[in-house]
Amino acid sequence: MxxxxxxxxxxxxxxxxxxxxxxxxxxxxxxxxxxxxxxxxxxxxxxxxINHDISNAQVHNPEFKKDFDITFYISNGAKKAAELRNWPEVKATTTRTIINGMIASPKKATGVQIRGIDIENEVKVTQLDSLIKEGTYFTGIKRNPIIIGSKLVEELKVKVRSKVVVTFTNSDGMITSGAFRIVGIVKSSSIKINELYAFVRQEDLAKISGIGNQVHEIGILTKPQVDEATIITKYEGLHKEDKIETWKEIAPELxxxxxxxxxxxxxxxxxxxxxxxxxxxxxxxxxxxxxxxxxxxxxxxxxxxxxxxxxxxxxxxxxxxxxxxxxxxxxxxxxxxxxxxxxxxxxxxxxxxxxxxxxxxxxxxxxxxxxxxxxxxxxxxxxxxxxxxxxxxxxxxxxxxxxx
Amino acid sequence: MSVIKAENVQKTYNETKVPVHALNGVNLTIEKGEFTAIVGPSGCGKTTLLNILGGLDHPTEGRVEVADTNITDMSDGNLIDFRLQNIGFVFQAYNLIPVLTNKENIEFIMLLQKQDKKTRDDRAMELLNQMGIADKADQRPSELSGGQQQRVAVARALASKPKVILADEPTANLDSKSTATLLDIMAKMNAEENATFVFSTHDQRVIDKAKRIITLEDGVVISDVTR
Known part of the structure; x- marks a missing residue:
């Protein structure tokens, strides 16, 4: 009642x-x-x-991130990336050669992170091709193609097919440079992709870096619902010499x-x-x-x-x-x-x-x-x-x- | 067998600068089955006495027993339970629950007493019949006249067969015809169910019907006449 x-x-x-x-x-x-x-x-x-830049986890040489020295690469990086691809928790992996340097157009020069990528595996991990807003994903230009972000394009006052020169310190400590032609322009929510990164083919960068086919980073994309911590534990058990981090450690701000x-x-x-x-x-x-x-x-x-x-x-x-x-x-x-x-x-x-x-x-x-x-x-x-x-x-x- | 026993009941209100002595030593006994009117001029203490007899208020001095239970110093919480089991109230302004039907209003106290549905239904319908408003069972109080509403209120008070029914100016808001009907019904219930009624009133029609008349003046009983 x-x-x-x-x-x-x-x-x-x-x-x-x-x-x-x-x-x-x-x-x-x-x-x-x-x-x-x-x-x-x-x-x-x-x-x-996470999807276009950091991925779920990354592997580096423990010394590499201190000052991005070109010589601190992952030993047998390509082999380890291939091994990771067979793990049931892993959807895809890719390798990157990362060198900080300068990029210059005829009008301007600025700092850049040159990322030598495995173009086939990179799209599986970061879907970099989906970010192309202008030009193509490494097609149409055979010699030294380069993809840069939309903000960097504005800064350098360049466009697709413009020529840019990247300069950096090679493995011998010598300043070296290479000419690249813009094949594509990417646009993303990531400020780094838009302003800081320059993507080139791993093999093109290897020719001028002096470290051959060595890589500095393995990007790992896990399968849905997989806890990244399990990958970390497993990898650390197998390769103590490397440093593996989840996206939370790589980008604590996220x-x-x-x-x-x-x-x-x-x-x-x-x-x-x-x-x-x-x-x-x-x-x-x-x-x-x-x-x-x-x-x-x-x-x-x-x-x-x-x-x-x-x-x-x-x-x-x-x-x-x-x-x-x-x-x-x-x-x-x-x-x-x-x-x-x-x-x-x-x-x-x-x-x-x-x-x-x-x-x-x-x-x-x-x-x-x-x-x-x-x-x-x-x-x-x-x-x-x-x-x-x-x-x-x-x-x-x-x-x-x-x-x- | 006495239902109510009041000994030297005094009530003083100290809310104002000058204390108001509403009751100044009332002594009375109400027997089972009585049909009693407490009468007197306005301000003589009728309502105060009824409130104290009904356990709604505490006396300043004296002792009150209802159904052989001393309620003088009973806590407010215990008094609520005591009233539920022993006392029926009829108010001047009917005070029915407007969102319930007339039948539900009558059942309400039995429900608080946790009586089963069949008992409630049977008793409510029996009372509605006795009150002559069985056809209004499923209507709301607002659909009834004042006299009919007061009949529902009387039925509600009688529903759980309390030891005593205290009615404060029950006819004050009613016309002559409704008053006569209501008094007839209450007299009938008094006769048939041996229900004990105590009214506070200054309505001559109620006084004429009462079997015992207790007259109050300035908080004291000045006459007590049984007819």
Whole structure:
């Protein structure tokens, strides 16, 4: 009966109940959409960097990353990469020769990281070919083709088929250089790919670097759902001489970002739910004050304080129970729609790209977010009901019965 | 067999600068099956006395026993349970639960007492018939006249067969015809179910119907007449 009365009570003042329900619906929707959009930014940003640049894990000579000395290559790197390809957890691997140097056009020169890549395996790991916005992926130019990023192109004031010269210190410590012709221009959310990297064929770089077919990096792409830690443990057991790291160690800022965005859900939730709590308190307090005499009667005829308290609490939970599914549904529909069509932020593309974000945003939400939000609505409703319910049970039946 | 026993009941309100002595040593005993009216001018302490007898308020001094239980110093929580099991209330403003049907209103106290559904149904329908409003069972109180609503309130008070029914100005909001009907019904319930009724009233029609009249003035009983 208490449940029945509580349910009927929320429809006594429909307008007031609809205002609370509406604000909960709006709050839940806003929370889901804001979280979905933030996730969308983060997922696309991280996915771009992990899928097109870092990969799941990388192997280096332990000394290499200290100052990128050309001589600190991975012993038997190509063989180890081939061996990794046969692991059940590994989807693909590729090898890279990495040399820091300068790149110069007839108009300008700038610093660059020259990446000698295995062009066939590189596409399996980083889908570099999918980033080509102009030109081709190492076709059409036979001698010393080079692919550079869109920002580097602007900096050097060059275009496809322009000639550039790369200069670096070879394995003998001598300054050496080579002329390359731009075969393709890549564009990515990764600032490094856009501004810093210059991709050349491994064999072309080997001719001028003096280290032959040695490689400095093995990029590893794992199969979906594989925990990178298992690869790390396995590899370390086999090749103690190398240093293998996951993307979280290579780019700790990404791991931090991931954790920060996860925390943002809770920050947003606290802000939105705090606002809702006050709305609920206000509404339920009005409901209690309006029914003072009736509550007094209930206590007079024998309804104990616990039941009165529960009745107010259940009424509030019912408001949440009506509103939460609606808010979740509308939020889910919004996220589903935009996760398919994407949100076109082209107007802000320049600003977004300077931070490495894509100008098309695909909102994304994990299923557990819906569960967390549902729980938070009910917790909010209960918190919002505590004071009005307390107010109800504190009333004196005699005074309440004589209230006009 | 006494249902209510009040000994030297005093009540003083100290909320104002000057203490108000609402009751100044009331002594009375109400026997099972009585049909009693507590009468007196406004402010004589009728409602205060009824509230104290019903366990809604505590006396400042004195002792109150209801159904052989001393409720004088009972805690508020225990008093709620005591009222549920022993006392029926009829209020001047009916105070029905507007979101429930008339039948559900009557069942409400039995439900709080955890009586089973069949018992509740049977008793509620029996009372609705006795009140002459069986056809209104599934309607809401707002669809009834004032007199009919008060009949539902009386049925609610009687539903759990309490030891005593305390009615505070039950006819104050009713017209003559509704008052007569309600009084007839209450007199009938008094006769048929041996239900004990105690009214506070200044309505002459109620006074005329009462078998015992206790007159209060300035917080003391100045006359107690049984007819």
């Amino acid at each position: 208490i449940i029945k009365i509580a349910w009927k009570n929320i429809w006594r003042s429909r307008a007031r109940s609809f205002v609370v329900i509406g604000s909960i619906v709006l709050g839940v929707w806003a929370l889901l959409v804001a979280t979905g959009f933030m996730n969308g930014f983060m997922v696309s940003y991280m996915a771009d960097i 791991a931090f970002m991931q954790s920060m965005y996860s925390q943002m859900l809770y920050v947003l939730m606290v802000i939105i739910m705090s606002a809702l709590v006050f709305g609920i308190i206000n509404t339920m307090l009005m409901a209690v004050l309006e029914r003072f005499r009736e509550l007094g009667m209930l206590m007079a005829v024998g309804m104990n304080r616990i039941k009165v308290y529960l009745m107010i609490l259940i009424e509030t939970v019912f408001l949440g129970a009506v509103a939460a599914p609606l808010g979740l549904l509308i939020g889910w529909l919004t996220i589903s729609y935009y996760s398919n069509t994407g949100v076109d932020l082209t107007n802000y593309s320049e600003g977004l790209e300077s931070f490495g974000y894509s100008s098309i945003l695909y909102p994304y939400l994990d299923d557990n977010v819906y569960v967390i939000v549902t729980i938070s609505v009910f917790v909010t409703a209960i918190i919002g009901a505590l004071y009005p319910a307390w107010k109800a049970v504190r009333l004196n039946p005699v005074e309440a019965l004589h209230k006009l």
